Amino acid sequence: MSLDSATVRRIAKLARIRVDDAEVGVLQTELNAILGYVDQLNEVNVDGVAPLSGGAQMAMRLREDTVTDGEQAENILANAPDRVGPFFAVPKVVE
Amino acid sequence: MSLLNLTIAEAARALGAKKFSAVELTAAHNAAIAALNPRLNAYITVTPELALAQAKAADARIAAGSAGPLTGIPLAIKDLFCTAGVRTTAASKILEPFVPPYESTVTRQLLEAGTVCLGKANLDEFAMGSSNITSGYGPVENPWKRNGSEARLVPGGSSGGSAAAVAARLAMGATGTDTGGSIRQPAAFTGLAGIKPTYGRCSRYGIVAFASSLDQAGPMARSVEDCAILLGAMSGFDAHDSTSAARAVPDFGAAIARGVKGLRIGIPAEYRMDGMSAEIAALWERGVAWLREQGAEIVDISLPHTKYGLAVYYIVAPAEASSNLARYDGVRFGARVDGEDLIDMYERTRAAGFGPEVKRRIMIGTYVLSHGYYDAYYLKAQKVRNLILRDFNNAFEKVDAILTPTAPSAAFGLGEKMDDPVTMYLNDVFTVPASLAGVPAMSIPAGLNAEGLPLGLQVIGKHFDEETVFAVSAALERAAGFTAMPSVRAE
Numbered sequence: 080m081s082l083d084s085a086t087v088r089r090i091a092k093l094a095r096i097r098v099d100d101a102e103v104g105v106l107q108t109e110l111n112a113i114l115g116y117v118d119q120l121n122e123v124n125v126d127g128v129a130p131l132s133g134g135a136q137m138a139m140r141l142r143e144d145t146v147t148d149g150e151q152a153e154n155i156l157a158n159a160p161d162r163v164g165p166f167f168a169v170p171k172v173v174e
Numbered sequence: 175m176s177l178l179n180l181t182i183a184e185a186a187r188a189l190g191a192k193k194f195s196a197v198e199l200t201a202a203h204n205a206a207i208a209a210l211n212p213r214l215n216a217y218i219t220v221t222p223e224l225a226l227a228q229a230k231a232a233d234a235r236i237a238a239g240s241a242g243p244l245t246g247i248p249l250a251i252k253d254l255f256c257t258a259g260v261r262t263t264a265a266s267k268i269l270e271p272f273v274p275p276y277e278s279t280v281t282r283q284l285l286e287a288g289t290v291c292l293g294k295a296n297l298d299e300f301a302m303g304s305s306n307i308t309s310g311y312g313p314v315e316n317p318w319k320r321n322g323s324e325a326r327l328v329p330g331g332s333s334g335g336s337a338a339a340v341a342a343r344l345a346m347g348a349t350g351t352d353t354g355g356s357i358r359q360p361a362a363f364t365g366l367a368g369i370k371p372t373y374g375r376c377s378r379y380g381i382v383a384f385a386s387s388l389d390q391a392g393p394m395a396r397s398v399e400d401c402a403i404l405l406g407a408m409s410g411f412d413a414h415d416s417t418s419a420a421r422a423v424p425d426f427g428a429a430i431a432r433g434v435k436g437l438r439i440g441i442p443a444e445y446r447m448d449g450m451s452a453e454i455a456a457l458w459e460r461g462v463a464w465l466r467e468q469g470a471e472i473v474d475i476s477l478p479h480t481k482y483g484l485a486v487y488y489i490v491a492p493a494e495a496s497s498n499l500a501r502y503d504g505v506r507f508g509a510r511v512d513g514e515d516l517i518d519m520y521e522r523t524r525a526a527g528f529g530p531e532v533k534r535r536i537m538i539g540t541y542v543l544s545h546g547y548y549d550a551y552y553l554k555a556q557k558v559r560n561l562i563l564r565d566f567n568n569a570f571e572k573v574d575a576i577l578t579p580t581a582p583s584a585a586f587g588l589g590e591k592m593d594d595p596v597t598m599y600l601n602d603v604f605t606v607p608a609s610l611a612g613v614p615a616m617s618i619p620a621g622l623n624a625e626g627l628p629l630g631l632q633v634i635g636k637h638f639d640e641e642t643v644f645a646v647s648a649a650l651e652r653a654a655g656f657t658a659m660p661s662v663r664a665e
Contacts, residue, residue, distance in 0.1 A: 082541075086541075087537075090540050090541050091537060093540050094496065094533075095500075095517070095524055096521060096524045096537070097521035097525035106533075106534070106537065109594065110534065110538060112594050112595060112596050113596060114538070116484075116485060116596045116599075117488055118485075119485050120555060123479070123554075125554065125561070128557040128558075129557070130553055131557070131559045131563055132387065134390075134417065135373055135374045135417040135612065136373075136374075136637050137374070139416060139417075140416055154275035155275070158272055158273065159506060160509070161510065167505050167506055169505055169516055169519070170513065170514075170519055171515075172515070
């Protein structure tokens with residue numbers, strides 16, 4: 080499978096990364112090299128094999144659904160690029 | 175007496191015997207960093223005053239008789255661990271202004287053990303790389319040189335700053351993280367010992383996430399024993415990490431003295447790859463001989479899906495990274511680039527904040543998770559990952575540990591292997607399978623190549639059997655008698 084430039088632009092859009100026209104060609108070549116490499120997985124027969132999603136040899140642990148933390152608004156906002164009072168501020172999204 | 179060449183174990187004994195103070199030990203390292211870091215770029219951020227304050231507290235603890243084996247020991251902390259009040263960048267421009275309000279579990283446990291934080295070590299951006307050249311804060315120079323050459327070599331990656339700092343005597347040990355080889359390969363490139371423990375052994379809480387099903391913290395140091403001491407302090411159950419293992423932490427140091435008599439050591443045929451260099455093959459043979467001479471039984475084994483490890487890794491890791499790195503959008507923390515509207519702000523922020531390798535991996539990950547390609551790429555890779563795990567489980571029915579080379583070559587030059595991303599990815603061919611299976615694996619320095627550069631051997635163990643990994647690694651360390659030092663180092 081080989082990516083065309085329109086697909087590269089579509090992926091960049093999905094990934095929320097702005098790419099210039101000049102970058103599209105370079106990315107297309109690099110991404111196709113990686114996809115070409117991983118295509119070798121097509122030789123492997125995986126019939127009846129379950130997917131392995133995690134690295135842990137255990138079931139996901141559950142805990143009581145209770146509040147364990149909080150009252151940290153200032154800590155959480157301390158790194159905000161922009162804030163208005165106790166809120167994160169972003170460019171206007173509704174006219 | 176130079177305070178810079180001691181192992182952690184030696185320094186702890188000397189501190190306990192009051193031969194020097196923790197403040198003196200830290201001051202010597204601060205001075206070494208001031209002298210050599212401008213050249214090596216091993217640290218992104220140095221914290222000399224914090225270090226001295228921590229050393230002073232360590233001296234008080236030693237005087238009070240409540241010191242442990244790491245009290246007063248100065249370390250480099252990979253800049254992927256969140257450190258409360260100390261900037262944490264993940265070597266990315268997008269996190270340039272980020273000062274964490276909290277401490278990662280691993281570094282908190284190290285602080286509680288009394289260690290001293292000298293600074294935050296350089297790495298590949300978001301730990302994505304094998305040479306430290308993708309750092310947004312400049313590459314790291316490997317303190318080792320080829321015989322008769324001043325050419326700058328890479329320290330490996332992604333924990334390249336940690337490796338260079340410990341090798342050049344700018345720290346006694348360091349934390350690293352390993353997703354596909356990021357502790358083991360730089361350890362091999364710089365003549366250090368480094369272990370990636372079993373997935374779940376060290377908490378991932380507060381470590382900037384790259385690929386969550388693979389990321390593991392581990393120590394890097396100048397001896398196997400030092401790694402055992404550090405890992406003991408870094409390990410243990412943590413309710414803040416849902417994949418943290420609720421298991422007791424064994425006495426790793428005690429395993430060092432066990433020896434290998436009667437152990438069965440597997441030699442996987444599939445690691446003998448086409449085009450393996452003669453010096454790597456010879457190193458491996460020497461390792462086999464050393465273990466046999468010390469009473470181990472050598473067993474030929476097969477890990478049939480080894481050759482697919484890298485392809486699985488370069489689907490799974492970018493997929494998880496594309497999801498994990500979605501949080502860097504210029505809203506809650508990190509850098510922001512303003513745009514015409516919210517979407518434009520996201521896109522400009524991420525275009526300016528991420529370097530080329532990170533963008534490539536996010537885009538590959540986005541593609542393999544996207545509608546219509548998920549089954550063909552991501553699901554397929556997860557199934558082959560299961561086959562790789564089965565390979566290890568089958569092998570470990572016959573053997574106690576596995577011996578392989580750590581990397582296909584010694585350290586290479588800055589600017590080499592840059593032709594395309596896949597060439598760089600091949601560095602991780604021997605380290606990635608253990609990451610995919612979640613088993614512990616350690617690199618130990620086993621000799622020098624013809625050019626005078628260190629080479630590493632890798633010991634892979636069963637899930638949660640780091641003790642056998644330490645036992646085998648220590649046996650190799652004793653036989654190798656590796657005492658070479660890099661030409662660029664603090665005295």
